[in-house]
Amino acid sequence: MPVTNLVSFTIPRVEVMDPAGTVDAALMPDLTPEQIRELYATMVTTRKLDDRMLKLQRQGRIGTFARVLGQEAAHIGATYALAKEDWLVPAFRETGSFLLRGIPPEKLLQYWGGDERGHDFPAGSRMLPISVPVGTHMLHAVGIGWAMKHNKERAVVLTIFGDGATSEGDFHEAMNFAAVFQAPVIFLCQNNQWAISVPYERQTAAATVAQKAVAYGMPGIQVDGNDIFAVYRVTKEAVERARNGEGPTLIEAHTYRMSDHTTSDDARRYRTAEELAFWQERDPLERLARYMRAAGMLDETAEAAVAAEAEAKVAGWVEAFEAKPPSEPEEIFRHVFAEPTPALVAQQEELLSSLNAADEGR
Amino acid sequence: MANLNLVEAVREALRQEMEHDPKVIVLGEDVGRNGGVFRVTEGLFQQFGPDRVVDTPLAESGIVGMAIGMAIAGYRPVAEIQFSGFVYPAYDQLVSHASRMRNRSRGGYTVPMVVRMPYGGGIRALEHHSESMEAVFVHVPGLKVVIPSDPYDAKGLLTAAIRDPDPVIFCEPDRIYRAVRMEVPEESYTLPLGEAKVVREGFDLTLISWGAHVRTAKQAADHLAEEGVYDVEVIDVRTLSPFDINTVAASVVKTGRAVVVQEAPRTGGFASEIATQLMERAILQLEAPVGRVTGFDTIPPLGRLEDYYHPDVRGVMRQIRATMEF
Numbered sequence: 001m002p003v004t005n006l007v008s009f010t011i012p013r014v015e016v017m018d019p020a021g022t023v024d025a026a027l028m029p030d031l032t033p034e035q036i037r038e039l040y041a042t043m044v045t046t047r048k049l050d051d052r053m054l055k056l057q058r059q060g061r062i063g064t065f066a067r068v069l070g071q072e073a074a075h076i077g078a079t080y081a082l083a084k085e086d087w088l089v090p091a092f093r094e095t096g097s098f099l100l101r102g103i104p105p106e107k108l109l110q111y112w113g114g115d116e117r118g119h120d121f122p123a124g125s126r127m128l129p130i131s132v133p134v135g136t137h138m139l140h141a142v143g144i145g146w147a148m149k150h151n152k153e154r155a156v157v158l159t160i161f162g163d164g165a166t167s168e169g170d171f172h173e174a175m176n177f178a179a180v181f182q183a184p185v186i187f188l189c190q191n192n193q194w195a196i197s198v199p200y201e202r203q204t205a206a207a208t209v210a211q212k213a214v215a216y217g218m219p220g221i222q223v224d225g226n227d228i229f230a231v232y233r234v235t236k237e238a239v240e241r242a243r244n245g246e247g248p249t250l251i252e253a254h255t256y257r258m259s260d261h262t263t264s265d266d267a268r269r270y271r272t273a274e275e276l277a278f279w280q281e282r283d284p285l286e287r288l289a290r291y292m293r294a295a296g297m298l299d300e301t302a303e304a305a306v307a308a309e310a311e312a313k314v315a316g317w318v319e320a321f322e323a324k325p326p327s328e329p330e331e332i333f334r335h336v337f338a339e340p341t342p343a344l345v346a347q348q349e350e351l352l353s354s355l356n357a358a359d360e361g362r
Numbered sequence: 363m364a365n366l367n368l369v370e371a372v373r374e375a376l377r378q379e380m381e382h383d384p385k386v387i388v389l390g391e392d393v394g395r396n397g398g399v400f401r402v403t404e405g406l407f408q409q410f411g412p413d414r415v416v417d418t419p420l421a422e423s424g425i426v427g428m429a430i431g432m433a434i435a436g437y438r439p440v441a442e443i444q445f446s447g448f449v450y451p452a453y454d455q456l457v458s459h460a461s462r463m464r465n466r467s468r469g470g471y472t473v474p475m476v477v478r479m480p481y482g483g484g485i486r487a488l489e490h491h492s493e494s495m496e497a498v499f500v501h502v503p504g505l506k507v508v509i510p511s512d513p514y515d516a517k518g519l520l521t522a523a524i525r526d527p528d529p530v531i532f533c534e535p536d537r538i539y540r541a542v543r544m545e546v547p548e549e550s551y552t553l554p555l556g557e558a559k560v561v562r563e564g565f566d567l568t569l570i571s572w573g574a575h576v577r578t579a580k581q582a583a584d585h586l587a588e589e590g591v592y593d594v595e596v597i598d599v600r601t602l603s604p605f606d607i608n609t610v611a612a613s614v615v616k617t618g619r620a621v622v623v624q625e626a627p628r629t630g631g632f633a634s635e636i637a638t639q640l641m642e643r644a645i646l647q648l649e650a651p652v653g654r655v656t657g658f659d660t661i662p663p664l665g666r667l668e669d670y671y672h673p674d675v676r677g678v679m680r681q682i683r684a685t686m687e688f
Contacts, residue, residue, distance in 0.1 A: 143431020
């Protein structure tokens with residue numbers, strides 16, 4: 001009765017650009033200088049927007065939100081690998097993806113500012129709204145992917161989530177369903193190593209998130225999540241596989257949340273300044289800038305121009321957000337069902353007449 | 363006309379909607395090759411193939427979560443949960459996403475999905491196969507809840523549910539899956555969601571129920587009529603959400619008395635909601651408190667004790683007499 005080894009596996013880790021900005025030419029993805037400049041500008045704009053949102057939050061002009069500082073390469077690099085007809089099913093830490101998917105950024109401010117009309121995306125944007133419950137939205141990506149395949153569309157679906165989400169049951173159901181149905185889905189885990197205060201080691205005993213793919217019968221790959229070329233390259237390959245009917249992929253973008261979890265959190269309570277400093281040296285934006293400087297694509301003038309343009313854009317979005325007329329109370333009732341039920345009509349009337357009575361001092 | 367039981371009526375609605383709209387997809391555990399554990403989907407796999415009658419892995423949250431994505435992408439999935447007692451892993455998807463995707467996206471993305479499930483007791487089944495937990499769905503804004511009581515309604519209501527632009531929970535009382543046959547039109551038809559039905563007219567008291575116990579209620583009313591004591595009006599609620607209070611209140615204004623029969627546990631059940639709404643709408647016409655005949659606030663017992671738990675004809679007659687003599 002011999003013992004045989006049925007399955008053995010290795011998990012590749014892909015790095016294209018080191019922290020000094022030096023790239024491995026053999027692995028460098030096929031990106032034009034214009035595309036690289038676009039990626040850089042998107043990262044700069046995302047960071048400026050994130051910074052500005054923090055100030056707005058501190059001033060009480062928007063509510064609690066989840067910052068993206070340090071994770072720009074991971075979600076921007078992955079989103080950039082999508083075509084217009086592809087779908088994006090986000091979690092809540094993907095500000096740069098909004099910019100790339102053509103969602104007017106003032107809508108993002110509006111949403112985090114407590115106004116649900118911010119989720120009224122332009123028709124055909126094929127990006128789902130922010131999903132706050134952790135790890136439950138990946139199943140929607142699988143259903144959409146199933147539909148694309150059934151419909152014989154060549155569109156694929158990218159869904160993004162964090163390392164904490166991989167502990168949720170729905171993550172495993174989504175991975176399993178996607179593999180069984182060979183749905184064209186790319187699972188991108190932004191492993192930023194902290195689920196609020198719980199570190200990666202307390203989230204899973206597995207050495208990598210990527211290896212969880214093995215159990216479901218799909219490829220699992222880790223990338224340096226602060227290396228935008230690596231993230232783009234690996235995602236692009238997964239997108240092409242999915243588009244060609246070769247099924248789903250799990251990508252673990254190994255990155256770091258340089259900010260607090262949200263504006264309501266204080267990460268100093270649970271992690272060290274040394275750890276933060278280590279990752280600040282590996283800042284994804286600075287890494288790309290180093291590459292571009294060495295490649296002659298970015299000098300001080302260009303850097304200042306990109307920054308100024310990003311500042312101006314952000315200022316415009318803040319202005320557009322703050323110019324939005326206030327929401328009407330009826331908005332609460334507007335989208336419960338396609339047609340309001342008699343009970344909803346009556347309850348809306350109840351609210352409006354109580355407001356009128358209050359106006360008249362009754 | 364075709365002479366159908368409830369299983370066959372549900373199957374006919376599914377078949378005709380699948381023929382009518384290529385976007386209608388049936389998915390769930392064992393719904394394909396096996397035709398479902400109650401044989402509701404029998405023959406659909408052979409007629410429509412594995413891409414439209416989809417056997418899924420065994421994971422309820424996965425089934426409903428995937429169906430939400432299919433619906434967002436333009437399909438009309440009809441998901442089967444094998445027994446309502448196993449729906450709870452999917453409750454998060456229903457509460458957190460299906461019911462609110464329209465609201466979250468301000469109407470941009472919608473979930474025209476039906477989740478069908480055999481429900482209720484009376485079939486001497488295993489633990490978790492006999493619950494009546496409709497109230498946990500009625501309490502969720504953005505979900506509709508439909509419970510048919512006979513084959514004619516089952517076909518028309520399911521067809522309407524599949525065509526509805528919003529998510530519908532469709533509870534099928536398994537106790538009466540094969541209990542009655544009736545003439546059902548062969549062609550497709552819809553019955554509006556949100557309309558109760560007066561199934562027996564009367565003047566002394568309004569007896570309100572849904573699902574399997576509409577039959578219990580009618581039998582109780584018939585007995586009392588045969589005895590020549592009371593003339594009871596019976597209303598089948600049919601859709602608990604949206605709830606047709608107008609039909610129920612109009613009847614109670616006429617009769618002045620009401621009894622609600624529900625199989626579910628008493629506390630926090632839908633009977634309580636009906637009693638409250640009747641108090642709001644008909645307090646001056648009510649001659650007695652609204653009576654309730656319900657399950658107990660206990661775990662539904664296994665088969666040996668099951669008959670002690672469920673509302674029965676004698677218990678309903680007893681409550682009617684009590685309410686009449688109040």
